[in-house]
Amino acid sequence: MPANKQQILQIIDTFDKANQQFAQLPMETRAELFKNNVIYKIKGKARETAFQHFLKMPLDSDAKTRIALFIIAVKGANAAVLKNFEFQPVDTVAYSFLHGQLFRELEIITKLQRLTPWSFNWKLYSDAAEFNAALWRETDAAKYAGEFFKVDQHLYEYLALSYAFLSEINFMSVVTIKNIDTDPFVKLLHDLEQDNGQMIQTQLRLLKDINVPLTRAERETIVESKREVVRGIFDRFLLSLCEATPEPAQKS
Amino acid sequence: MPYFNYQNQEIHYEFSGPEGAPVVVFINGLVQRAESWALYTRAIVAAGYRVLNYDLLGQGLSSKPALQIDFEENQVILDALMGHLDIENAYICGVSFGGVTVLKFGVEFPKRVRGLVPMSAFTETDAMMASIGCNLYEGLVRVGYDYMIRQFVPINFTSKYIRDNELVLPVVIKASYTFNEFAAVQNIIESIQTFKPFTEDIKKIKKPTLILNGEYDPLTPRWCHEIMRQNIKNSRLVLVPNASHAFTVENPLLAIKLILGFIDDVESKTWKGDQSTWIANENLSSETFMFPCKGNYMSTLPAVDADGGQ
Numbered sequence: 001m002p003a004n005k006q007q008i009l010q011i012i013d014t015f016d017k018a019n020q021q022f023a024q025l026p027m028e029t030r031a032e033l034f035k036n037n038v039i040y041k042i043k044g045k046a047r048e049t050a051f052q053h054f055l056k057m058p059l060d061s062d063a064k065t066r067i068a069l070f071i072i073a074v075k076g077a078n079a080a081v082l083k084n085f086e087f088q089p090v091d092t093v094a095y096s097f098l099h100g101q102l103f104r105e106l107e108i109i110t111k112l113q114r115l116t117p118w119s120f121n122w123k124l125y126s127d128a129a130e131f132n133a134a135l136w137r138e139t140d141a142a143k144y145a146g147e148f149f150k151v152d153q154h155l156y157e158y159l160a161l162s163y164a165f166l167s168e169i170n171f172m173s174v175v176t177i178k179n180i181d182t183d184p185f186v187k188l189l190h191d192l193e194q195d196n197g198q199m200i201q202t203q204l205r206l207l208k209d210i211n212v213p214l215t216r217a218e219r220e221t222i223v224e225s226k227r228e229v230v231r232g233i234f235d236r237f238l239l240s241l242c243e244a245t246p247e248p249a250q251k252s
Numbered sequence: 253m254p255y256f257n258y259q260n261q262e263i264h265y266e267f268s269g270p271e272g273a274p275v276v277v278f279i280n281g282l283v284q285r286a287e288s289w290a291l292y293t294r295a296i297v298a299a300g301y302r303v304l305n306y307d308l309l310g311q312g313l314s315s316k317p318a319l320q321i322d323f324e325e326n327q328v329i330l331d332a333l334m335g336h337l338d339i340e341n342a343y344i345c346g347v348s349f350g351g352v353t354v355l356k357f358g359v360e361f362p363k364r365v366r367g368l369v370p371m372s373a374f375t376e377t378d379a380m381m382a383s384i385g386c387n388l389y390e391g392l393v394r395v396g397y398d399y400m401i402r403q404f405v406p407i408n409f410t411s412k413y414i415r416d417n418e419l420v421l422p423v424v425i426k427a428s429y430t431f432n433e434f435a436a437v438q439n440i441i442e443s444i445q446t447f448k449p450f451t452e453d454i455k456k457i458k459k460p461t462l463i464l465n466g467e468y469d470p471l472t473p474r475w476c477h478e479i480m481r482q483n484i485k486n487s488r489l490v491l492v493p494n495a496s497h498a499f500t501v502e503n504p505l506l507a508i509k510l511i512l513g514f515i516d517d518v519e520s521k522t523w524k525g526d527q528s529t530w531i532a533n534e535n536l537s538s539e540t541f542m543f544p545c546k547g548n549y550m551s552t553l554p555a556v557d558a559d560g561g562q
Contacts, residue, residue, distance in 0.1 A: 001300060002273065002274065002299060002300035002301055002515070002516070002519060003298075003299035003300050003512065003516070004516060004520075005513065005516055005539065005541075006539075007299065008299060008509065008512045008513060008516065009509075009537065009539065011295055011298050011299055011512075012295070012505055012508065012509050012512075012536050012537075013536070013537055014298075015291070015294075015295055015505055015508075016505055016536050016537070019505065027416070027417075027418070027419050027420075028419060030419070030420060031419035031420050031423060034420050034423055034424075035423045043313050051430070163318065163435075167318070167433065167434070167435050170433075172429050173429045173430050194395070194396035194397075194398075196434075197392075197393075197396050197397055197434045198393065198394065198395075198396065200434065200435060201393050204319075204435060204438070207318070207319055208319055208320065216319065216320065219319055220317060220318065220319055220320075223318040223319060224318065227318065
């Protein structure tokens with residue numbers, strides 16, 4: 001039987017008493033309680049696992065090295081395709097945006113190279129090389145890197161792939177948010193994902209409006225298929241991050 | 253976590269409360285999620301109702317289409333979700349963006365409605381709203397997601413709330429990274445580009461409607477809600493004192509009390525949809541839920557006669 005007005009007042013009173021007690025706490029305590037109790041819900045097993053992992057584990061130099069190597073590989077693959085536009089006619093609106101994107105991708109690589117506290121564990125670098133190879137193989141990036149573009153489905157597929165790179169690879173949703181203001185590497189991750197957000201505009205606009213003979217449903221399917229591939233690679237990478245840092249092989 | 257498959261898109265929802273009880277649905281604002289209504293759910297379930305919260309397409313744990321979200325699809329998806337859950341009809345509540353969906357749902361699916369609660373909503377826009385909307389959009393695409401969220405702070409909250417929560421709000425902004433995606437939020441905002449005024453349509457709404465408007469709401473100010481009051485015959489407008497656009501966050505218990513009071517009135521057949529205007533009583537323990545609003549509530553200045561007298 002739903003509550004009448006008197007019962008509503010009792011319910012409100014119960015919640016209000018709890019609220020009043022909370023309001024009496026110092027603001028720092030309230031903020032800390034909120035920080036520890038805010039409900040995070042992350043879709044996808046790998047992302048949830050990584051999120052829980054980084055709630056407990058610090059982002060040490062090994063983890064930062066692995067993340068940096070992964071992002072550099074992705075940015076490198078995208079830059080390798082973007083450089084093709086430099087050799088093509090520049091009299092399109094898209095050119096100036098894609099030109100800017102190439103240099104921003106290269107800038108991000110440079111920043112990561114300078115700001116990452118590189119680990120001395122060589123095994124991380126050989127593992128990263130394997131990921132790098134898988135990235136090129138599974139995304140078919142080489143298919144786009146070696147030729148000039150026409151306004152057709154091939155170009156559309158590349159734009160969908162670069163959209164997936166920019167939208168799916170998102171560390172800020174899984175690494176701890178506690179040290180964003182104090183850790184230069186986390187700040188860099190935050191800033192480069194802001195950059196991704198700005199860069200993605202070009203892809204979004206072109207994917208929506210570019211004049212290729214594809215229906216809206218066909219466009220969504222192409223974009224979703226590229227997202228799925230990149231999501232799979234990223235999820236695998238996140239799960240590998242949650243495993244123990246690989247030790248360098250012992251000399252026999 | 254339960255999902256409803258709508259045309260190959262996943263819609264995440266939470267449905268709780270005693271079986272067979274009347275259902276109350278909450279529809280999110282732009283960057284909210286189903287969990288934003290956690291306190292509402294606990295209180296309203298405690299009052300003996302069932303509560304359905306869900307993430308709109310592009311939000312929270314629901315699918316996030318890469319290219320396009322259709323603004324006019326939101327009410328259709330809710331109808332399909334209610335059908336999926338065998339909900340014959342419900343009280344439909346929603347804030348801001350969600351408040352618009354409340355009204356559109358009321359127009360298009362009257363049989364699914366027991367009552368409507370549009371909060372901080374609108375049926376048409378003016379130059380000020382368009383200008384704020386453009387700023388939010390530009391902030392999102394030119395600077396970034398968290399900048400856009402920071403732009404929302406002075407729009408959504410009063411100065412007192414911002415001051416009292418200055419350490420909490422940054423945590424809220426950072427936490428929102430975990431359930432929002434930049435491109436999806438952008439698609440939702442872009443979907444509003446196709447928005448067309450629908451004031452004429454709301455004249456069709458016959459079901460009991462409680463319209464709630466924060467006193468200092470700068471985004472959807474008083475006139476937006478006055479239009480609803482004038483055009484929905486079975487309505488009442490209640491002004492929420494000392495609160496802004498997101499009064500559902502600033503003063504949730506007062507909002508819950510008003511919603512529960514409204515539902516009790518409708519269920520007990522004592523509801524009077526007389527297009528009157530009221531002011532909510534901020535005293536949560538008072539048996540008087542609201543006071544009749546006298547005077548010109550459309551003006552922020554007292555009336556002045558020809559001789560300057562007041």
